[in-house]
Amino acid sequence: GQIVHLADYRPTDFVLERVDLTFELDPTNTKVDARLIFHRREGVDASLPLVLDGDELKLSGLLFDQKEVPASQYDATPDSLTVRDLPAEAPFELTITTYINPEANTQLMGLYRTNGVYCTQCEAEGFRRITYFPDRPDVLAPYTITIIGDKAANPVMLSNGNFLGGAGYDEGRSFAAWFDPHPKPAYLFALVAGDLGVIEDTFETMSGNEVTLKIYVEHGKEPRAAYAMDALKRSMKWDEDHFGREYDLNIFQIVAVSDFNMGAMENKGLNVFNDKYVLADPDTATDQDYANIERIIAHEYFHNWTGNRITCRDWFQLCLKEGLTVYRDQEFSSDMRSRAVKRIADVRHLKSDQFPEDSGPLAHPPRPDSYREINNFYTMTIYEKGAEITGMVATLLGRDDFRKGMDLYFERHDGQAVTVEDYVKCFEDASGRDLSQFFRWYVQAGTPLVSVSGAYDGVTGTFSLSLEQTTPATPGQPNKEPLHIPLSFALILDNGQVAQPKSVTGGEVTGDVLHLTERSQTFSFSGISSRPVLSLNRSFSAPINLAFDQSPEDLIHIARHDSDLFSRWQALNDLALPNLTQAARDARDGKDVGCDPAFVAALLECAGDASLEPAFRAQALNLPSEADIARALGGNNDPDAIHAGRKAIHEMIAKTGEEVFVRLYDEMKTEGAYSPEAEDAGKRSLRSAALSYLTYAENSPQRAAEAFGAANNMTDLAQSLTLLAHRFPDASETTAALASFLTRFDGNPLVIDKWFSIQATIPGIDALERVTALMGNARYNAGNPNRVRSLVGTFAFGNPTGFNRADGEGYGFLADQILAIDPKNPQLAVRLLTSMRSWRSLEPVRAEQARLALSKIANASGLSTDVSDIVGRMLK
Ligand code: HT7
Ligand code: ZN
Secondary structure, X not given: OOOEEHHHOOOXXXXXXXXXXXXXXXXXXXXXXXXXXXXXXXXXXXXXXXXXXXXXXXXXXXXXXXXXXXXXXXXXXXXXXXXXXXXXXXXXXXXXXXXXXXXXXXXXXXEEEEOOEEEEEOOOOOHHHOOOEOOOXXXXXXXXXXXXXXXXXXXXXXXXXXXEEEEEEXXXXXXXXXXXXXXXXXXXXXXXXXXXEEEEEEEEOOOOOEEEEEEEEOOOOHHHHHHHHHHHHHHHHHHHHHHXXXXXXXXXXXXXXXXXXXXXXXXXXXXXXXXXXXXOOOOOOOHHHXXXXXXXXXXXXXXXXXXXXXXXXXXXXXXXXXXXXXHHHHHHHHHHOOHHXXXXXXXXXXXXXXXXXXXXXXXXXXXXXXXXXHXXXXXXXXXXXXXXXXXXXXXXXXXXXXXXXXXXXXXXXXXXXXXXXXXXXXXXXXXXXXXOOOOHHHHOOOOOEEEEEEEEEOOOOEEEEEEEEEOOOEOOEOOOOOOOEEEEEEEEOOOOOEOOOOEEEOOOEEOOEEEEOOOEEEEEEEOOOOOOEEEEOHHHOOOOEEEOOOOHHHHHHHHHHXXXXXXXXXXXXXXXXXXXXXXXXXXXXXOOOOOOHHHHXXXXXXXXXXXXXXXXHHHHHOOOOHHHHHHHHOOOXXXXXXXXXXHHHHHHHHHHOHHHHHHHHHHOOOOOOOOOOHHHHHHHHHHHHHHHHHHHHHOOOHHHHHHHHHOOOHHHHHHHHHHHHHHOOOOHHHHHHHHHHHHHHOOOHHHHHHHHHXXXXXXXXXXXXXXXXHHOOOOOOOOOHHHHXXXXXHHHHHOHHHHOOOOOHHHHHHHHHHHHHOXXXXXXXXXXXXXXXXXXXXXXXXXXXXXXXXXXXXXXXXXXXXXXXXXXXXXX
């Protein structure tokens, strides 16, 4: 893999006008005829050849305007096809024939087979594994697709666009033809064929077009697709109402497959999903599963406009479609559920997964300027930080100008492949605001740190606020420029009211947003009658770290009074963190662990506050994770001490709050039939938080075992099983519950994945042995990404004490897994590898063990570009 640079971008020499593909399906020898019509781009030297991309291909036929091309006129290798002596101006037709083996495709890129179903994944560069092609996102064309296949084995044959027709083809075979009129890049191509069940519905668009909606699943699983269908219809309506975006074909189809490297794929009119994000019913899916399905169905649907109608000029612009589409799915979920609770969950996710990426060896800007392997750039930074940047644009511009900018983007760039600059220009033009400094967010890596100090002068009634921003160095970027940081703020008075300053000096303030643009800046607010408490970065208006030494009293004031619920949660979290870090230090030093009673009281006050929604209270009770504590400690981390300290804090809160928790456990029982809606889900989450604390207070598996026995939905069942397994791994109740869960759900791999994950995350030194044993279980399948992620992935990502055992055995195990998986599925191998990205912040003994394991991977022969790129950067 060579390094690709953004600066080297130039358009193709040839323009692709039309694509006409014919597939003759065969499990091991599928014939692909690609008829491509090109013309030379105006001004391009007539002597230049046409060079097409390939990946592990073998050419078996090449026609120019239906006549065989002499061997002297072309060169074909597995990864390219070069054709010379092509017309200077006139359009011409090339017909390329290749044979491919879907059955042997374990990478799950290109055309592959999963459970007897033919399926494609072409993003980012999978199409070149099907035929030779200008496989880049700025090459757009309409596609006609003909699929010919065994009739009995493939009653369903799907591709992008509208259905043209289908019938018998020859003996035993039938054909289906599809036409997608919307020009698209090859990464959005899809083909699915096989024997699948389907559920069907319709949607009437805002201008009255009726769209057929179909979701295909394995036979027998149709009822479990109903929630996904409902989420799809709500997504379609929401995009009309909130962004004025209407669907543009007469059919929209989703297919659920059981082997998939990511969550789902937004192929035009034919989304392909990991079945985990389609299938749900109360017996087998948790509230979190339902929320994920809703979000991912929406995400892929929203790509129809942000990604498909307007796509990326090149892969450096990936966050243009991904960041924006994540922003849109977050807004959708906020409207469907509780906005504050959704924001808390999103920020937790950002801080636990994107912040470490941005402060470690894999840090990169949301718009990188070079890459070795594009598959390695489907990162938290591209997706989640990308979404935060669009969120900041909305904060800076305000709702109306943000919408105007989006409208302009859709109008100006429909049908184009564009850049992040094009996108930001639309907001500048719509609002009249200069976003040139703001643009640095896209090109500068690292999480900014804003240091804050506030002072109140009672004599003049002035509150002054000094802010200083720095961004730590990241690989390849030693020096950072100051960013334009929008900080939502409130000055909260004693009575909980927000002070309305008479005037502000020192910088721009619009509404409740303060614009930090200099390295250091002091804002003065006059006309403040008494000392206010500053609440800063409300709703997490900017993805930054704050260094702000706020007293527990001030944090408690915010936790009680801020009208921004997110900030109330943040304040409780900020109160918790120093207690947890100190507990980790004390545990490491063998000292008794203590906890500030004022923090415990504030937390319990919130937990018992019936005016707050249950889901919010559950979020508050869910203390910073062991990874959060490790991050706060900043380095030299001992996962065992962090775990022990956090456990001790839980016990103290549980003892003090036992009465509150008993009451909540009782009160939060949901009535009637299970509903995945936010209200009931919120009650279940608060009830399970209470149950969790009660297992600490009572130090007995009894209550969790009873909850397990009484559960009538998967949320309660999985939660009680988790508590039993994690808190009382050796209890007979736990053994019985694990066995009964297995018997009950045997034959449902997605539920057995939960059984794997729960056991893979049991803390302590025995975890590795448990995981190794589970890999020998007949239900485990090392070739299926969902199985691997739920057992090996969850162990590496979600079991800090078990994985980071001091003898390094966890790392050695992971290295062996990565080396075994890499030859078959490099993307899956990389996913496991990134669990070690923060290895340098471990204490020295573990860090050295981690380094040895990483070096073992790095020194192995025949590594994929994917793994070699990541391990190389991790060791640099
Ligand atoms: N745009 C999709 C990305 C994706 C993908 C990328 C690389 C390899 C496999 C993949 N499957 C899906 C998913 C999305 O962001 O919506
Ligand atoms: Zn996406």
